[in-house]
Amino acid sequence: MRGLGSGVPRWIIVVAVVGAAFVLLPLVAIVLRVDWADFGALVTSESSVAALGLSLRTSSLATALCIVFGVPLALVLARTRFPGQRLLRSLVLLPLVLPPVVGGIALLYTFGRLGLLGPALADAGIDIAFSTTAVVLAQTFVALPFLVLSLEGAIRTTGSRYEAVASTLGARPTTVFRTVTLPLLAPAVVSGAILSFARALGEFGATLTFAGSLQGVTRTLPLEIYLQRETDPDAAVALSLVLVVVAVLVVGVAGAQGSIRRGRTVAGVVR
DSSP: OBOSSSSOBHHHHHHHHHHHHHHHHHHHHHHHHSOGGGHHHHHTSHHHHHHHHHHHHHHHHHHHHHHHHHHHHHHHHHHOOOTTHHHHHHHHTGGGTSOHHHHHHHHHHHHSTTSSSHHHHHHTTOOOTTSHHHHHHHHHHHHHHHHHHHHHHHHHHHOSHHHHHHHHTTOOHHHHIIIIIHHHHHHHHHHHHHHHHHHHHTOOHHHHHHHOOOTTTTOOHHHHHHHHHHHOHHHHHHHHHHHHHHHHHHHHHHHHHHHHHHHHHHHHHHO
16 A cells, blocks of 8 residues: 555555654653753753853764764775775774763773873873863764764765866865865764754763863763753753754754755766
């Protein structure tokens, strides 16, 4: 039996509705649980504002690092061939499936005082663990794969014909990258950066393990929500709603960027 003129069976539509409800009902439950009378006071308390400000700052820095490292990584994975490439790709994307707390432990034993690079960093007077820098590194660790995966797919779809033409005209590789590759990939970079920012903003496990929870220094908004859950449930719910709204806006913007990119791709094919 066919669905509403779409060629989709009705039973699939029913299952899809149940799946959507599974995601939407918990969000509705948060909205219904919010103490709207005191909402403003709950989300503007000193600790809440400090946590939100810290999250926005560190997530922005983490997103910048994701762009700096993610664009070259995606280009190498999509445009080159070398031994161990599949293994490298698997390891780069590993944080997508790795429990965040495991990532935090890995970072701690890399940059901590007793970690792999800890003694060398200590000799240079650099102490990363349990600092704001640790928050940025933890967020970058979990968010980088989102940009790499998004951008790698766009690079493979776009192809390399424009770069090839520029090279035949005498442009050097760096010039081709700056004047041809980056402009072509700009929408994909923006979309991947938005997703990376959203992931960084919601990071919890790796941050708690590697950076701890010190107000104004390492206590991001997810950590503040976790602590408030025990002492002030109303504040935890209100702050959770703030994160939900931010996430919805980010996903919406990323979706719009993806639609624009697909439209440009289709237009290019038609031309």
